[in-house]
Amino acid sequence: MHKKMFERFSERTRRAIFFARYEASQFGSTIIEAEHLLLGVLREDKNVTARFNRDVFFSAESIRGEITRRLPIREKLSASHDLPLSEESSRILMYAADESEKLNHRSIGPEHLLLGILREKNCIAAQALSHYGLKLEAVRHELARGPTREEPGTVSQDFRPILSLLQHHPILPKPGVVPDAETAKTIAEAIWLPVYGAEIITSQMPLRAELKFNVWIVTGSAAPEGLLFAFILQADGRILSVGRGPASL
Numbered sequence: 001m002h003k004k005m006f007e008r009f010s011e012r013t014r015r016a017i018f019f020a021r022y023e024a025s026q027f028g029s030t031i032i033e034a035e036h037l038l039l040g041v042l043r044e045d046k047n048v049t050a051r052f053n054r055d056v057f058f059s060a061e062s063i064r065g066e067i068t069r070r071l072p073i074r075e076k077l078s079a080s081h082d083l084p085l086s087e088e089s090s091r092i093l094m095y096a097a098d099e100s101e102k103l104n105h106r107s108i109g110p111e112h113l114l115l116g117i118l119r120e121k122n123c124i125a126a127q128a129l130s131h132y133g134l135k136l137e138a139v140r141h142e143l144a145r146g147p148t149r150e151e152p153g154t155v156s157q158d159f160r161p162i163l164s165l166l167q168h169h170p171i172l173p174k175p176g177v178v179p180d181a182e183t184a185k186t187i188a189e190a191i192w193l194p195v196y197g198a199e200i201i202t203s204q205m206p207l208r209a210e211l212k213f214n215v216w217i218v219t220g221s222a223a224p225e226g227l228l229f230a231f232i233l234q235a236d237g238r239i240l241s242v243g244r245g246p247a248s249l
Contacts, residue, residue: 005097010107011214011235013096016044018213024083028074031086035067038117038125041110048110049129052139066128088123092116103143111143178234181209184216188230191242196228204228215240 009017017032020040024032041048046060077083085093095116100108117125118136178184185207192201204220204227211217214235220228231240 005093005108008097008100008106008108010109012044012110013108013113014214015233015240016040016110016113018215019043020089021083021212025077027071028076030077030083032083032089033086034088034092034117034120034123034125035071035128037089037092037113038128039064039067041113045110048114049132049134051111052114052134052142063128063132066131067124070124070128088120092120092123095119099140099143103140105143111139115139115143178216178232178237181211181216184209184211184218184232184234187216187232187237188218188228188242191230191239192228196244201228 017037017040020032020036023039023043024030024036027036029036042060042063049060049063092113093116096108096112099115099119100112103112105112114129114134115136117123118129118134118139120126121130121136178187188207188209189201201220204222207218207220209216209218211234214233216230216232216234218230218232222228226244228244230242232238233240
């Protein structure tokens with residue numbers, strides 16, 4: 001992925017790509033395929049497709065079901081695995097950048113990812129979208145009518161309940177850039193402490209932290225079923241997911 005193109009991704013798109021990586025791990029895939037990109041887009045904004053097909057009602061769950069039906073069942077991978085983009089997915093990101101430029105949009109949004117997926121017409125994701133009536137030219141025309149939705153720093157509806165509980169925890173630093181792994185670990189410990197207690201946190205030392213798609217993934221050192229985890233946005237320290245066990249968003 002070219003650095004210049006990545007810098008043009010909106011915050012929503014970066015989260016969608018991060019979620020795509022998570023989806024790939026849940027399906028046991030060693031690479032991020034087009035269908036995982038689509039599932040990532042829908043996890044970020046489950047209503048993103050509604051703008052482009054008002055005649056037929058379908059939900060994000062319907063598309064997920066259509067994709068799941070077409071995919072082989074494999075053993076899940078750890079969410080900390082480093083999964084590369086497939087050639088198909090790399091082309092989709094390039095198509096998305098191209099569509100954004102042609103529409104004179106400032107950033108590359110999840111809507112442009114939909115266009116990129118539809119241009120890769122033989123992939124499972126494009127077939128699933130076509131199954132529910134989404135067409136390349138219709139989506140392109142709709143996007144040309146008005147700007148994409150810009151919501152820097154927002155989080156999808158699914159995560160707002162946990163954010164409301166954790167975002168203003170008195171131990172946490174005020175919103176701001178999370179510059180390094182040690183800061184990410186400090187935030188994770190502050191979140192875990194009132195829930196799991198100091199003894200369990202100590203038993204999981206040393207903590208691990210890695211940055212993927214602008215999200216810090218902090219985990220303890222324990223068996224997968226007892227592993228503490230926290231997914232933290234680098235941009236402002238907000239929490240995407242936190243818990244114990246196999247990492248789940």
